[in-house]
Amino acid sequence: MAEKQEFVRxxxxxSVDFAQWYTDVILKADLVDYAPVRGCMVMKPYGNRxxxxxxxxxxxxxxxxxHENVAMPLLIPESLLLKxxxxxxxxxxxxxxxxxxxxxxxxxxxxxRPTSETLFCAMYAKWIKSWRDLPMLYNQWCSVMRWEKSxxxxxxxxxxxWQEGHTMHATAQEAQxxxxxxxxxxxxxxxxxxAMPVITGRKSDKEKFAGARxxxxxxxxxxxxxxxxxxxxxxxxxxxxxxFDVKYLDKxxxxxxxxxxxxxxxxxxxxxxxMTHSDDRGLVLPPRVAPIQIVxxxxxxHKEGVLDKARAVAAELEAAGLRVKxxxxxxxxxxxxxxxxxxxxxxxxxxxxxxDIEAGVATVCRRDTLxxxxxxxxxxxxxxxxxxxxxxxxxxxxxxAFRDGRLSVARDMDGLMxxxxxxxxxxxxxxxxxxxxxxxxETSATSRVMPFDQTPVNDCxxxxxxxxxxxxYWAKAY
RNA sequence: CGAGGUGUAGCGCAGUUUGGUAGCGCGUUUGGUUCGGGACCAAAAGGUCGCAGGUUCAAAUCCUGUCACCUCGACCA
Numbered sequence: 001m002a003e004k005q006e007f008v009r010x011x012x013x014x015s016v017d018f019a020q021w022y023t024d025v026i027l028k029a030d031l032v033d034y035a036p037v038r039g040c041m042v043m044k045p046y047g048n049r050x051x052x053x054x055x056x057x058x059x060x061x062x063x064x065x066x067h068e069n070v071a072m073p074l075l076i077p078e079s080l081l082l083k084x085x086x087x088x089x090x091x092x093x094x095x096x097x098x099x100x101x102x103x104x105x106x107x108x109x110x111x112x113r114p115t116s117e118t119l120f121c122a123m124y125a126k127w128i129k130s131w132r133d134l135p136m137l138y139n140q141w142c143s144v145m146r147w148e149k150s151x152x153x154x155x156x157x158x159x160x161x162w163q164e165g166h167t168m169h170a171t172a173q174e175a176q177x178x179x180x181x182x183x184x185x186x187x188x189x190x191x192x193x194x195a196m197p198v199i200t201g202r203k204s205d206k207e208k209f210a211g212a213r214x215x216x217x218x219x220x221x222x223x224x225x226x227x228x229x230x231x232x233x234x235x236x237x238x239x240x241x242x243x244f245d246v247k248y249l250d251k252x253x254x255x256x257x258x259x260x261x262x263x264x265x266x267x268x269x270x271x272x273x274x275m276t277h278s279d280d281r282g283l284v285l286p287p288r289v290a291p292i293q294i295v296x297x298x299x300x301x302h303k304e305g306v307l308d309k310a311r312a313v314a315a316e317l318e319a320a321g322l323r324v325k326x327x328x329x330x331x332x333x334x335x336x337x338x339x340x341x342x343x344x345x346x347x348x349x350x351x352x353x354x355x356d357i358e359a360g361v362a363t364v365c366r367r368d369t370l371x372x373x374x375x376x377x378x379x380x381x382x383x384x385x386x387x388x389x390x391x392x393x394x395x396x397x398x399x400x401a402f403r404d405g406r407l408s409v410a411r412d413m414d415g416l417m418x419x420x421x422x423x424x425x426x427x428x429x430x431x432x433x434x435x436x437x438x439x440x441x442e443t444s445a446t447s448r449v450m451p452f453d454q455t456p457v458n459d460c461x462x463x464x465x466x467x468x469x470x471x472x473y474w475a476k477a478y
Numbered sequence: 479c480g481a482g483g484u485g486u487a488g489c490g491c492a493g494u495u496u497g498g499u500a501g502c503g504c505g506u507u508u509g510g511u512u513c514g515g516g517a518c519c520a521a522a523a524g525g526u527c528g529c530a531g532g533u534u535c536a537a538a539u540c541c542u543g544u545c546a547c548c549u550c551g552a553c554c555a
Contacts, residue, residue: 010490150552302512332516336517338514338516355514
Protein backbone atom coordinates (compact mmCIF):
# COMPACT_ATOMS: atom_id res chain seq x y z
CA MET A 1 0.00 0.00 0.00
CA ALA A 2 2.73 2.42 0.96
CA GLU A 3 4.47 1.67 -2.31
CA LYS A 4 1.34 2.39 -4.28
CA GLN A 5 1.01 5.82 -2.70
CA GLU A 6 4.59 6.56 -3.69
CA PHE A 7 3.77 5.60 -7.23
CA VAL A 8 0.98 8.15 -7.41
CA ARG A 9 3.50 10.80 -6.55
CA UNK A 10 5.46 10.61 -9.74
CA UNK A 11 4.61 14.27 -9.58
CA UNK A 12 7.22 16.14 -7.55
CA UNK A 13 5.54 17.57 -4.44
CA UNK A 14 5.00 21.32 -4.55
CA SER A 15 6.85 21.85 -1.31
CA VAL A 16 9.98 20.20 -2.65
CA ASP A 17 10.40 21.91 -6.01
CA PHE A 18 7.60 24.16 -7.19
CA ALA A 19 8.97 24.69 -10.69
CA GLN A 20 9.47 21.00 -11.31
CA TRP A 21 6.02 20.29 -9.85
CA TYR A 22 4.50 22.75 -12.31
CA THR A 23 6.16 21.08 -15.28
CA ASP A 24 5.19 17.61 -13.99
CA VAL A 25 1.55 18.61 -13.65
CA ILE A 26 1.13 20.00 -17.14
CA LEU A 27 2.89 17.07 -18.77
CA LYS A 28 1.09 14.41 -16.69
CA ALA A 29 -2.25 16.09 -17.34
CA ASP A 30 -1.45 16.02 -21.06
CA LEU A 31 -2.06 19.73 -21.57
CA VAL A 32 0.92 20.56 -23.75
CA ASP A 33 4.00 19.16 -25.39
CA TYR A 34 7.20 20.85 -26.42
CA ALA A 35 7.40 21.87 -30.07
CA PRO A 36 10.30 21.39 -32.49
CA VAL A 37 10.63 25.18 -32.51
CA ARG A 38 12.70 26.64 -29.72
CA GLY A 39 10.58 28.09 -26.93
CA CYS A 40 7.27 27.12 -28.46
CA MET A 41 4.60 24.85 -27.06
CA VAL A 42 1.96 22.67 -28.63
CA MET A 43 -1.38 22.84 -26.89
CA LYS A 44 -2.77 19.32 -26.95
CA PRO A 45 -6.52 18.70 -27.15
CA TYR A 46 -7.07 18.69 -23.39
CA GLY A 47 -5.10 21.90 -22.82
CA ASN A 48 -6.55 23.54 -25.88
CA ARG A 49 -10.07 22.74 -24.70
CA UNK A 50 -9.40 24.68 -21.49
CA UNK A 51 -8.34 27.62 -23.63
CA UNK A 52 -11.51 27.28 -25.73
CA UNK A 53 -13.65 27.40 -22.59
CA UNK A 54 -11.78 30.47 -21.35
CA UNK A 55 -12.20 32.09 -24.75
CA UNK A 56 -15.90 31.31 -24.95
CA UNK A 57 -16.62 32.91 -21.60
CA UNK A 58 -14.40 35.91 -22.11
CA UNK A 59 -15.55 36.53 -25.66
CA UNK A 60 -19.15 36.58 -24.40
CA UNK A 61 -18.17 39.26 -21.89
CA UNK A 62 -16.44 41.30 -24.60
CA UNK A 63 -19.54 41.17 -26.78
CA UNK A 64 -21.77 42.14 -23.83
CA UNK A 65 -19.64 45.23 -23.40
CA UNK A 66 -20.05 46.16 -27.05
CA HIS A 67 -16.90 44.84 -28.68
CA GLU A 68 -16.55 43.16 -32.06
CA ASN A 69 -13.87 40.76 -33.23
CA VAL A 70 -11.59 41.42 -36.18
CA ALA A 71 -8.60 39.59 -37.65
CA MET A 72 -5.43 41.53 -38.31
CA PRO A 73 -2.40 40.35 -40.29
CA LEU A 74 0.46 38.49 -38.66
CA LEU A 75 3.12 40.78 -40.10
CA ILE A 76 3.92 44.40 -39.37
CA PRO A 77 6.15 46.45 -41.69
CA GLU A 78 9.21 47.69 -39.85
CA SER A 79 8.43 51.33 -40.61
CA LEU A 80 5.05 50.97 -38.92
CA LEU A 81 6.46 49.31 -35.82
CA LEU A 82 9.12 52.01 -35.49
CA LYS A 83 6.66 54.91 -35.46
CA UNK A 84 6.11 55.13 -31.72
CA UNK A 85 9.52 55.43 -30.09
CA UNK A 86 8.79 54.12 -26.59
CA UNK A 87 6.78 51.25 -27.98
CA UNK A 88 9.52 49.88 -30.23
CA UNK A 89 12.13 50.51 -27.57
CA UNK A 90 10.20 48.20 -25.25
CA UNK A 91 9.68 45.47 -27.81
CA UNK A 92 12.74 45.66 -30.09
CA UNK A 93 14.85 43.06 -28.27
CA UNK A 94 12.21 40.38 -28.69
CA UNK A 95 10.84 40.92 -32.18
CA UNK A 96 11.20 38.14 -34.76
CA UNK A 97 11.68 39.35 -38.32
CA UNK A 98 10.71 38.04 -41.74
CA UNK A 99 13.44 39.05 -44.16
CA UNK A 100 12.80 36.95 -47.24
CA UNK A 101 9.93 36.02 -49.54
CA UNK A 102 11.03 32.78 -51.16
CA UNK A 103 14.65 33.42 -52.12
CA UNK A 104 14.20 37.14 -52.53
CA UNK A 105 15.23 39.56 -49.86
CA UNK A 106 12.37 41.88 -48.93
CA UNK A 107 12.83 45.63 -49.46
CA UNK A 108 11.53 46.14 -45.93
CA UNK A 109 11.71 43.72 -43.02
CA UNK A 110 8.40 42.51 -41.61
CA UNK A 111 7.97 41.96 -37.90
CA UNK A 112 5.99 39.00 -36.66
CA ARG A 113 3.56 40.84 -34.41
CA PRO A 114 4.60 40.99 -30.75
CA THR A 115 1.35 42.96 -30.18
CA SER A 116 -0.81 44.88 -32.62
CA GLU A 117 -1.19 48.48 -31.40
CA THR A 118 0.59 49.77 -34.48
CA LEU A 119 -1.55 47.79 -36.93
CA PHE A 120 -4.77 48.80 -35.22
CA CYS A 121 -3.70 52.44 -35.18
CA ALA A 122 -2.77 52.37 -38.85
CA MET A 123 -6.24 51.05 -39.65
CA TYR A 124 -8.03 53.32 -37.21
CA ALA A 125 -6.42 56.29 -38.96
CA LYS A 126 -8.25 55.19 -42.12
CA TRP A 127 -11.51 54.20 -40.51
CA ILE A 128 -12.11 57.06 -38.09
CA LYS A 129 -13.28 60.35 -39.58
CA SER A 130 -16.10 61.69 -37.45
CA TRP A 131 -17.31 61.66 -33.85
CA ARG A 132 -20.03 59.38 -35.22
CA ASP A 133 -17.39 56.66 -35.80
CA LEU A 134 -16.54 56.58 -32.10
CA PRO A 135 -16.13 54.66 -29.95
CA MET A 136 -14.54 51.97 -32.10
CA LEU A 137 -14.37 48.82 -30.01
CA TYR A 138 -12.42 45.95 -31.58
CA ASN A 139 -10.78 42.83 -30.27
CA GLN A 140 -8.88 39.98 -31.84
CA TRP A 141 -8.02 36.43 -30.82
CA CYS A 142 -4.68 35.45 -32.25
CA SER A 143 -1.17 34.41 -31.43
CA VAL A 144 1.78 36.73 -31.11
CA MET A 145 5.51 36.16 -30.99
CA ARG A 146 8.11 37.48 -28.60
CA TRP A 147 11.57 36.03 -28.93
CA GLU A 148 11.99 35.23 -25.24
CA LYS A 149 15.24 33.97 -23.84
CA SER A 150 13.91 31.59 -21.25
CA UNK A 151 10.54 29.98 -21.64
CA UNK A 152 8.07 27.80 -19.73
CA UNK A 153 4.82 26.34 -21.03
CA UNK A 154 1.89 28.76 -20.60
CA UNK A 155 3.88 31.23 -18.48
CA UNK A 156 6.28 32.42 -21.11
CA UNK A 157 6.62 30.98 -24.60
CA UNK A 158 8.02 32.50 -27.77
CA UNK A 159 4.63 32.25 -29.44
CA UNK A 160 1.54 32.51 -27.29
CA UNK A 161 -2.19 32.75 -27.86
CA TRP A 162 -4.14 35.67 -26.53
CA GLN A 163 -6.74 38.28 -27.15
CA GLU A 164 -5.92 41.93 -27.63
CA GLY A 165 -8.64 44.54 -27.48
CA HIS A 166 -7.94 47.91 -29.05
CA THR A 167 -10.40 50.75 -28.76
CA MET A 168 -10.64 54.41 -29.76
CA HIS A 169 -12.74 56.98 -27.94
CA ALA A 170 -13.75 60.61 -28.32
CA THR A 171 -12.73 61.73 -24.86
CA ALA A 172 -10.10 61.02 -22.24
CA GLN A 173 -12.83 60.18 -19.79
CA GLU A 174 -14.40 57.55 -22.05
CA ALA A 175 -11.00 55.97 -22.64
CA GLN A 176 -10.36 55.82 -18.92
CA UNK A 177 -13.79 54.29 -18.33
CA UNK A 178 -13.09 51.65 -20.99
CA UNK A 179 -9.70 50.86 -19.45
CA UNK A 180 -11.37 50.29 -16.08
CA UNK A 181 -14.33 48.41 -17.55
CA UNK A 182 -12.09 45.84 -19.22
CA UNK A 183 -9.96 45.41 -16.14
CA UNK A 184 -13.24 44.65 -14.39
CA UNK A 185 -14.16 42.12 -17.06
CA UNK A 186 -10.85 40.34 -16.52
CA UNK A 187 -11.31 40.34 -12.78
CA UNK A 188 -14.85 38.95 -13.01
CA UNK A 189 -13.74 36.25 -15.44
CA UNK A 190 -10.76 35.31 -13.30
CA UNK A 191 -12.69 35.11 -10.06
CA UNK A 192 -15.96 33.64 -11.34
CA UNK A 193 -14.65 31.27 -13.98
CA UNK A 194 -11.06 30.46 -13.09
CA ALA A 195 -11.76 30.70 -9.34
CA MET A 196 -8.58 32.73 -9.21
CA PRO A 197 -8.66 35.69 -6.82
CA VAL A 198 -6.82 38.77 -8.05
CA ILE A 199 -5.64 42.13 -6.84
CA THR A 200 -6.13 44.95 -9.33
CA GLY A 201 -4.64 48.38 -9.54
CA ARG A 202 -2.38 50.72 -11.45
CA LYS A 203 1.18 49.84 -12.41
CA SER A 204 4.12 52.05 -11.56
CA ASP A 205 5.84 53.85 -14.43
CA LYS A 206 8.60 51.29 -14.26
CA GLU A 207 6.18 48.39 -14.80
CA LYS A 208 3.97 50.16 -17.32
CA PHE A 209 3.45 48.98 -20.92
CA ALA A 210 5.77 50.47 -23.54
CA GLY A 211 4.00 53.52 -24.94
CA ALA A 212 1.07 53.62 -22.51
CA ARG A 213 0.15 56.60 -20.32
CA UNK A 214 -1.22 54.31 -17.64
CA UNK A 215 -1.25 50.53 -17.25
CA UNK A 216 -3.60 48.69 -14.94
CA UNK A 217 -3.11 45.05 -14.13
CA UNK A 218 -4.43 42.18 -12.17
CA UNK A 219 -2.12 40.08 -10.08
CA UNK A 220 -2.78 36.65 -8.69
CA UNK A 221 -0.81 34.83 -6.02
CA UNK A 222 0.49 31.41 -6.91
CA UNK A 223 1.00 28.65 -4.35
CA UNK A 224 4.69 29.50 -4.04
CA UNK A 225 3.77 33.04 -2.99
CA UNK A 226 4.90 34.59 -6.26
CA UNK A 227 2.68 36.89 -8.26
CA UNK A 228 1.44 36.27 -11.77
CA UNK A 229 0.42 39.23 -13.89
CA UNK A 230 -2.73 37.69 -15.31
CA UNK A 231 -4.01 40.51 -17.50
CA UNK A 232 -3.35 44.16 -18.28
CA UNK A 233 -5.45 47.08 -19.45
CA UNK A 234 -3.77 50.20 -20.84
CA UNK A 235 -4.79 53.77 -21.41
CA UNK A 236 -2.68 55.32 -24.17
CA UNK A 237 -4.36 58.69 -24.15
CA UNK A 238 -3.47 60.24 -27.50
CA UNK A 239 0.14 58.94 -27.54
CA UNK A 240 -0.36 56.70 -30.54
CA UNK A 241 -3.11 58.78 -32.13
CA UNK A 242 -0.72 61.69 -32.44
CA UNK A 243 1.92 59.51 -34.08
CA PHE A 244 -0.48 57.62 -36.35
CA ASP A 245 -2.68 60.62 -37.00
CA VAL A 246 -5.91 59.12 -35.71
CA LYS A 247 -8.16 62.22 -35.79
CA TYR A 248 -11.87 62.79 -35.91
CA LEU A 249 -14.04 65.79 -36.62
CA ASP A 250 -15.94 66.55 -33.44
CA LYS A 251 -19.45 68.01 -33.07
CA UNK A 252 -17.94 71.42 -32.48
CA UNK A 253 -16.19 71.31 -35.86
CA UNK A 254 -12.70 70.88 -34.38
CA UNK A 255 -10.31 68.15 -35.50
CA UNK A 256 -9.29 66.11 -32.44
CA UNK A 257 -7.08 63.18 -31.61
CA UNK A 258 -8.85 59.99 -30.52
CA UNK A 259 -8.13 58.44 -27.13
CA UNK A 260 -6.95 54.86 -27.22
CA UNK A 261 -7.00 51.83 -24.95
CA UNK A 262 -5.73 48.29 -25.27
CA UNK A 263 -6.13 45.27 -23.03
CA UNK A 264 -4.87 41.73 -23.22
CA UNK A 265 -4.89 38.35 -21.59
CA UNK A 266 -3.29 35.16 -22.74
CA UNK A 267 -2.83 31.42 -22.37
CA UNK A 268 -0.78 32.44 -19.35
CA UNK A 269 -4.13 32.33 -17.52
CA UNK A 270 -3.92 28.55 -17.80
CA UNK A 271 -0.56 28.65 -16.06
CA UNK A 272 -2.17 30.72 -13.33
CA UNK A 273 -5.01 28.28 -13.03
CA UNK A 274 -2.59 25.42 -12.53
CA MET A 275 -0.37 27.19 -10.00
CA THR A 276 -3.41 28.41 -8.06
CA HIS A 277 -5.35 25.19 -7.61
CA SER A 278 -3.38 22.07 -8.38
CA ASP A 279 -1.85 19.72 -5.81
CA ASP A 280 0.62 16.87 -5.40
CA ARG A 281 -1.71 14.49 -7.23
CA GLY A 282 -1.82 16.71 -10.28
CA LEU A 283 -4.16 19.15 -11.93
CA VAL A 284 -7.24 20.50 -10.18
CA LEU A 285 -9.60 22.29 -12.55
CA PRO A 286 -12.46 24.59 -11.61
CA PRO A 287 -15.65 23.11 -13.09
CA ARG A 288 -16.34 26.07 -15.35
CA VAL A 289 -13.20 25.49 -17.43
CA ALA A 290 -12.88 21.72 -17.00
CA PRO A 291 -13.04 20.01 -20.42
CA ILE A 292 -14.52 17.06 -18.55
CA GLN A 293 -16.60 18.01 -15.51
CA ILE A 294 -17.62 14.52 -14.53
CA VAL A 295 -15.95 11.25 -15.39
CA UNK A 296 -18.26 8.27 -15.03
CA UNK A 297 -16.46 5.03 -14.19
CA UNK A 298 -18.27 1.73 -14.47
CA UNK A 299 -16.86 -0.50 -11.72
CA UNK A 300 -16.60 -4.25 -12.30
CA UNK A 301 -17.77 -3.67 -15.87
CA HIS A 302 -17.95 -7.36 -16.67
CA LYS A 303 -20.85 -7.75 -14.27
CA GLU A 304 -24.35 -7.79 -15.66
CA GLY A 305 -26.02 -4.40 -16.00
CA VAL A 306 -23.13 -2.23 -14.80
CA LEU A 307 -22.11 -0.82 -18.18
CA ASP A 308 -25.73 -0.24 -19.18
CA LYS A 309 -26.42 1.67 -16.01
CA ALA A 310 -23.21 3.72 -16.33
CA ARG A 311 -24.13 4.62 -19.90
CA ALA A 312 -27.61 5.65 -18.83
CA VAL A 313 -26.24 7.85 -16.03
CA ALA A 314 -23.68 9.46 -18.35
CA ALA A 315 -26.41 10.17 -20.89
CA GLU A 316 -28.59 11.74 -18.22
CA LEU A 317 -25.74 13.99 -17.05
CA GLU A 318 -24.97 14.98 -20.61
CA ALA A 319 -28.62 15.77 -21.28
CA ALA A 320 -28.46 18.17 -18.33
CA GLY A 321 -25.76 20.11 -20.18
CA LEU A 322 -22.76 18.81 -18.24
CA ARG A 323 -19.45 17.90 -19.85
CA VAL A 324 -19.18 14.19 -19.22
CA LYS A 325 -16.75 11.42 -20.07
CA UNK A 326 -17.71 7.78 -19.74
CA UNK A 327 -14.54 5.76 -19.32
CA UNK A 328 -15.44 2.30 -20.63
CA UNK A 329 -11.88 1.18 -21.31
CA UNK A 330 -11.44 -2.43 -20.29
CA UNK A 331 -7.68 -2.18 -20.64
CA UNK A 332 -7.21 -0.24 -17.39
CA UNK A 333 -8.20 -1.18 -13.87
CA UNK A 334 -10.49 0.99 -11.80
CA UNK A 335 -7.64 2.12 -9.55
CA UNK A 336 -5.59 3.11 -12.56
CA UNK A 337 -8.44 5.24 -13.88
CA UNK A 338 -8.94 6.91 -10.49
CA UNK A 339 -5.37 8.09 -10.54
CA UNK A 340 -5.38 9.14 -14.15
CA UNK A 341 -8.47 11.32 -13.88
CA UNK A 342 -7.19 12.84 -10.66
CA UNK A 343 -3.95 13.71 -12.40
CA UNK A 344 -5.97 15.35 -15.17
CA UNK A 345 -8.00 17.41 -12.74
CA UNK A 346 -11.56 16.26 -13.47
CA UNK A 347 -13.74 17.93 -10.76
CA UNK A 348 -16.03 14.95 -10.12
CA UNK A 349 -15.46 11.25 -10.43
CA UNK A 350 -18.62 9.20 -10.38
CA UNK A 351 -18.39 5.46 -9.76
CA UNK A 352 -21.19 3.17 -10.84
CA UNK A 353 -20.67 -0.36 -9.52
CA UNK A 354 -22.86 -3.33 -8.59
CA UNK A 355 -23.13 -2.17 -4.97
CA ASP A 356 -24.10 1.35 -6.05
CA ILE A 357 -26.73 0.09 -8.42
CA GLU A 358 -28.20 -2.12 -5.74
CA ALA A 359 -28.35 0.82 -3.31
CA GLY A 360 -29.64 3.21 -5.97
CA VAL A 361 -26.69 5.60 -5.58
CA ALA A 362 -23.48 6.71 -7.23
CA THR A 363 -20.23 6.95 -5.31
CA VAL A 364 -18.72 10.31 -6.00
CA CYS A 365 -15.30 11.79 -5.29
CA ARG A 366 -14.66 15.50 -5.62
CA ARG A 367 -11.24 16.40 -6.91
CA ASP A 368 -10.73 19.59 -4.92
CA THR A 369 -11.01 17.91 -1.49
CA LEU A 370 -10.71 14.22 -2.50
CA UNK A 371 -13.77 13.75 -0.30
CA UNK A 372 -16.04 10.79 -1.10
CA UNK A 373 -19.81 10.94 -0.90
CA UNK A 374 -22.85 9.22 -2.35
CA UNK A 375 -25.54 10.76 -4.52
CA UNK A 376 -28.93 9.13 -5.13
CA UNK A 377 -29.27 8.01 -8.74
CA UNK A 378 -32.73 9.53 -8.70
CA UNK A 379 -32.15 13.12 -9.83
CA UNK A 380 -28.41 12.58 -10.11
CA UNK A 381 -27.88 15.28 -12.76
CA UNK A 382 -29.29 18.01 -10.58
CA UNK A 383 -27.27 16.89 -7.56
CA UNK A 384 -24.14 16.75 -9.66
CA UNK A 385 -24.74 20.26 -11.00
CA UNK A 386 -25.09 21.56 -7.47
CA UNK A 387 -21.92 19.80 -6.44
CA UNK A 388 -20.04 21.35 -9.36
CA UNK A 389 -21.25 24.74 -8.18
CA UNK A 390 -20.01 23.98 -4.67
CA UNK A 391 -16.63 22.93 -5.98
CA UNK A 392 -16.34 26.08 -8.07
CA UNK A 393 -17.01 28.38 -5.12
CA UNK A 394 -15.01 26.32 -2.63
CA UNK A 395 -12.00 26.54 -4.92
CA UNK A 396 -12.27 30.31 -5.04
CA UNK A 397 -12.69 30.55 -1.27
CA UNK A 398 -9.71 28.32 -0.67
CA UNK A 399 -7.48 30.27 -3.06
CA UNK A 400 -8.58 33.57 -1.54
CA ALA A 401 -7.89 32.29 1.99
CA PHE A 402 -4.45 31.13 0.91
CA ARG A 403 -3.72 34.48 -0.67
CA ASP A 404 -4.94 36.44 2.36
CA GLY A 405 -2.82 34.27 4.64
CA ARG A 406 0.29 35.31 2.75
CA LEU A 407 -0.54 38.95 2.46
CA SER A 408 1.23 41.24 4.87
CA VAL A 409 1.44 44.93 5.63
CA ALA A 410 4.83 46.56 6.16
CA ARG A 411 6.00 49.98 7.31
CA ASP A 412 9.70 49.63 6.64
CA MET A 413 12.26 47.83 4.52
CA ASP A 414 12.68 44.99 7.05
CA GLY A 415 8.99 44.18 6.97
CA LEU A 416 8.94 44.44 3.20
CA MET A 417 11.88 42.08 2.83
CA UNK A 418 10.34 39.52 5.17
CA UNK A 419 6.93 39.82 3.52
CA UNK A 420 8.01 39.17 -0.04
CA UNK A 421 9.57 35.87 1.03
CA UNK A 422 6.01 34.70 1.72
CA UNK A 423 3.78 36.58 -0.69
CA UNK A 424 2.31 40.04 -1.28
CA UNK A 425 3.29 43.00 0.85
CA UNK A 426 1.25 46.18 1.13
CA UNK A 427 3.27 49.31 1.93
CA UNK A 428 3.38 53.03 1.37
CA UNK A 429 5.58 54.33 -1.45
CA UNK A 430 6.99 57.74 -2.27
CA UNK A 431 6.59 57.22 -6.02
CA UNK A 432 10.31 57.26 -6.81
CA UNK A 433 11.85 54.82 -9.25
CA UNK A 434 14.94 54.64 -7.04
CA UNK A 435 12.95 52.91 -4.32
CA UNK A 436 11.61 50.31 -6.74
CA UNK A 437 15.13 49.67 -7.98
CA UNK A 438 16.37 49.25 -4.42
CA UNK A 439 13.64 46.76 -3.55
CA UNK A 440 14.43 44.82 -6.71
CA UNK A 441 18.14 44.77 -5.95
CA GLU A 442 17.73 43.71 -2.34
CA THR A 443 14.78 41.31 -2.50
CA SER A 444 14.29 40.52 -6.22
CA ALA A 445 10.66 41.58 -5.70
CA THR A 446 9.00 44.24 -7.85
CA SER A 447 6.10 46.59 -7.40
CA ARG A 448 2.93 44.91 -8.61
CA VAL A 449 0.03 47.37 -8.44
CA MET A 450 -1.21 50.40 -6.60
CA PRO A 451 -4.61 49.12 -5.51
CA PHE A 452 -7.77 51.18 -5.90
CA ASP A 453 -8.28 50.95 -2.15
CA GLN A 454 -5.69 53.50 -1.07
CA THR A 455 -6.39 53.32 2.68
CA PRO A 456 -2.98 54.38 4.01
CA VAL A 457 -0.75 52.12 6.09
CA ASN A 458 1.20 55.05 7.53
CA ASP A 459 2.53 58.27 6.03
CA CYS A 460 6.03 57.53 4.81
CA UNK A 461 7.61 55.37 2.11
CA UNK A 462 8.58 51.94 3.46
CA UNK A 463 11.78 52.03 1.43
CA UNK A 464 13.25 55.53 1.89
CA UNK A 465 11.11 57.06 4.61
CA UNK A 466 10.20 60.13 2.51
CA UNK A 467 6.59 61.34 2.51
CA UNK A 468 4.44 58.69 0.87
CA UNK A 469 2.27 59.20 -2.17
CA UNK A 470 0.63 55.78 -2.72
CA UNK A 471 -0.28 52.44 -1.25
CA UNK A 472 1.43 49.75 -3.32
CA TYR A 473 1.80 45.98 -3.40
CA TRP A 474 5.16 44.27 -3.74
CA ALA A 475 5.87 40.64 -4.63
CA LYS A 476 8.27 38.41 -6.44
CA ALA A 477 6.75 37.94 -9.87
CA TYR A 478 6.67 35.46 -12.73
C1' C B 479 22.42 36.17 -21.58
C1' G B 480 25.43 34.47 -16.85
C1' A B 481 25.95 29.95 -13.17
C1' G B 482 24.75 24.78 -12.43
C1' G B 483 22.44 20.12 -14.06
C1' U B 484 20.45 16.44 -17.65
C1' G B 485 20.19 14.10 -22.78
C1' U B 486 20.81 5.91 -23.48
C1' A B 487 13.80 1.74 -26.24
C1' G B 488 7.18 5.23 -26.05
C1' C B 489 8.12 6.89 -20.49
C1' G B 490 11.49 6.70 -16.04
C1' C B 491 16.45 5.35 -15.32
C1' A B 492 21.41 2.24 -14.68
C1' G B 493 25.90 1.76 -17.35
C1' U B 494 30.48 6.73 -18.39
C1' U B 495 35.14 7.27 -12.93
C1' U B 496 38.85 2.60 -15.16
C1' G B 497 37.03 2.43 -23.59
C1' G B 498 35.98 -4.08 -25.16
C1' U B 499 28.70 -8.26 -27.09
C1' A B 500 23.24 -2.26 -25.15
C1' G B 501 20.81 -3.23 -19.67
C1' C B 502 16.62 -2.65 -15.86
C1' G B 503 11.53 -1.05 -14.46
C1' C B 504 7.02 0.72 -16.50
C1' G B 505 4.34 0.78 -20.98
C1' U B 506 3.27 -1.98 -25.77
C1' U B 507 1.87 -6.95 -28.37
C1' U B 508 -0.14 -12.22 -27.68
C1' G B 509 -2.51 -15.86 -24.41
C1' G B 510 -4.69 -16.92 -19.63
C1' U B 511 -6.46 -15.58 -14.66
C1' U B 512 -8.34 -10.99 -12.38
C1' C B 513 -11.72 -6.63 -11.77
C1' G B 514 -14.71 -1.07 -5.63
C1' G B 515 -7.61 2.98 -5.24
C1' G B 516 -2.13 2.43 -10.51
C1' A B 517 -3.74 -6.53 -10.61
C1' C B 518 -0.95 -11.32 -11.65
C1' C B 519 1.50 -15.27 -14.64
C1' A B 520 3.85 -16.70 -19.30
C1' A B 521 5.93 -15.42 -23.98
C1' A B 522 7.42 -11.54 -27.52
C1' A B 523 8.60 -6.97 -30.06
C1' G B 524 11.15 -2.49 -29.33
C1' G B 525 17.95 1.30 -29.51
C1' U B 526 22.04 5.29 -35.63
C1' C B 527 23.30 5.89 -26.69
C1' G B 528 20.77 14.39 -28.55
C1' C B 529 23.70 15.94 -33.03
C1' A B 530 28.61 16.89 -35.65
C1' G B 531 33.69 16.29 -35.67
C1' G B 532 38.19 14.10 -33.40
C1' U B 533 41.49 10.34 -30.60
C1' U B 534 41.75 4.78 -30.83
C1' C B 535 42.48 -1.81 -33.31
C1' A B 536 37.88 -0.53 -30.63
C1' A B 537 33.77 5.10 -28.11
C1' A B 538 27.33 5.37 -24.66
C1' U B 539 32.19 5.80 -22.09
C1' C B 540 37.92 10.08 -23.63
C1' C B 541 38.52 15.24 -26.32
C1' U B 542 36.29 19.58 -29.11
C1' G B 543 32.08 21.91 -30.84
C1' U B 544 26.88 22.30 -31.08
C1' C B 545 21.54 21.73 -29.98
C1' A B 546 17.50 20.81 -26.64
C1' C B 547 15.38 20.52 -21.86
C1' C B 548 15.42 21.51 -16.31
C1' U B 549 16.92 24.74 -11.95
C1' C B 550 18.85 29.54 -10.09
C1' G B 551 19.84 34.69 -11.50
C1' A B 552 19.26 39.21 -15.34
C1' C B 553 14.72 40.73 -19.00
C1' C B 554 9.46 40.30 -20.23
C1' A B 555 2.21 38.74 -20.93
